[in-house]
Amino acid sequence: MESSSKIISSLKRPELVQTQAYVNGNWVSSTSGDSFAVNNPALYPKSEAKIAEVTSMTLHDFNNAIEAAHRAFSTFQKTSGRYRAGLLHDLYQLMMENKDDLAKLVVLENGKPYADALGEVTYAASFFQWYSEEAPRVYGDIIPSSNSTNRILAIKQPIGVCGIMTPWNFPLAMITRKLGAAIAAGCTSVIKPASETPLSATALGYLSQLAKIPPGVVNILPAAESSSVGKLITEHPLVSKVSFTGSTAVGKILMKQSASTLKKLSMELGGNAPLIVFNDADIDKAVTGAIASKFRSSGQTCVCANRLFVHEDVYEEFSNKLVAKLEETTTLGNGFSPDVTHGPVIHDRSMKKVRQHIEDAVSKGAKVLYGGSTRPDLGENFHELTVLGNVTTDMLIAQEETFGPVAPLIKFSTDEEVIQLANDTRVGLAGYFYANDVTRIFKVAESLKVGMIGVNTGAISEASLPFGGVSESGFGREGSKYGIDDYLITKSVVLGGID
Secondary structure, eight states, rough: OEEEEEHHOOSSSSGOOOSSEEETTTTEEOOOOOOOEEEOOOTSGGGGEEEEEOOOOOHHHHHHHHHHHHHHHHHHSOHHHHHHHHHHHHHHHHHHHHHHHHHHHHHHHHOOOOHHHHHHHHHHHHHHHHHHHHHHGGEEEEEEEESOOOOEEEEEOOOOEEEEOOOOTTTHHHHHHHHHHHHHHHHHHHEEEEEOOHHHHHHHHHHHHHHOOOOOOOEOOOOOOHHHHHHHHHHHHTTEEEEEEEEEEHHHHHHHHHTTOOOOOEEEEEEEEEEOTTTTHHHHHHHHHHOOOOOOOGOOSTTTTEEEEEEEEHHHHHHHHHHHHHHOOOOOOOTTSOOBBOOOOOSHHHHHHHHHHHHHHHHHHHEEEESSSBTTEEEEETTTEEEESSSSSSSHHEEEEEEEEEEEEEEOOOOHHHHHHHHHHSSSEEEEEOOOOOOHHHHHHHHHHEEEEEESSSSOOTTTTTTEEEEEEEEEBBTTTTTGGGGOOOOOOEEOOOO
């Protein structure tokens, strides 16, 4: 396998690899001079794992970026929706023109297979395309007044500077889903990407520069440390809105900190998604959907199925076909190998949680039906895709989000039982089920306490979907016609004296 440096040197546009921060239209280093290493999780901890040394911006640097974004907002908020649509369209075009290079960067720092990374680039770019079409269509209303000489106007305006904090599992798409809406609305942004995957983010900064996004509108600042940066962004008086994707625990901290200035918030937090296979389901389709949902990116997505409930009548058929299909269609390894379908987990903390969940389940009576072991021959961050049978709800894997390549199978007998089991969690991001009876489909879809549901499909994400959860999975919606609303305020104007 080629080294990271060789892959970077082979890029068609090597300038996409930027190790500085993009602030106010310029590439700058940290005022402290500090930096941190970005490693390829497929090679870690070998000497060739290091991809680059990236600047680590300080709180002073973030403060400067926020002030630059605030100054830029005074002008950018006055631009037309059609102008902003043009900027977003150019960003979309640039992402698609450079999709191969961008995908390689994602593979390098995230570890997912190249085909998945290329799919992410297309998905990420689609948000710029979508919001280029939404930008000119921010409509207000004229509302009849009880006073015949008055007219009430409700107008929509951009909220201001937006603080954006994103995770490592979709290093491009988690930014574009937020940034596209912010630009469409007329807002400016200060973005703190995950420290594991900053190069994908700074590549977007480079494309923003090529697209001639005005200075200060897009600011991207890598940093090794997250908690102090999050505190600064959430408490800064010049930041009007914060959008965060990450864990529920961190989301609660950011929400508490944001209360000091009553910021508008969008929170896309943890999940514990159920996938239910009813006894009238097409089992072959359910197996395909379960693999797509559970094992995409080696189980490291917020909408991955975390608990697989299978009706007792079809449990044996489903589990046997699931194992057989995994054996036939999946290959673990480095994402640049053409036959590889699944890559490593992101770091040792993820590996520890995967191992903890498997060992806890097995100690309580679960049976390993497939996989179950680490793969140190491939690298320290590789773990086999794993299927556990005879899982019960008292096991950790049924109670916590694994965020790794382990599928626990839980038997159920009745619709009422499985709905209760599926809803027995404090989070509610996504859910999936396979059934053919129309009455059951409506009943279950209306009963599951989640923000998004896939019925007879394991893939739900696209730009036109209102993406978001309920309960402790957060609030707000990204994508769709609703996604721009979180970046707007509604202002009421009353015109009087109209005879």
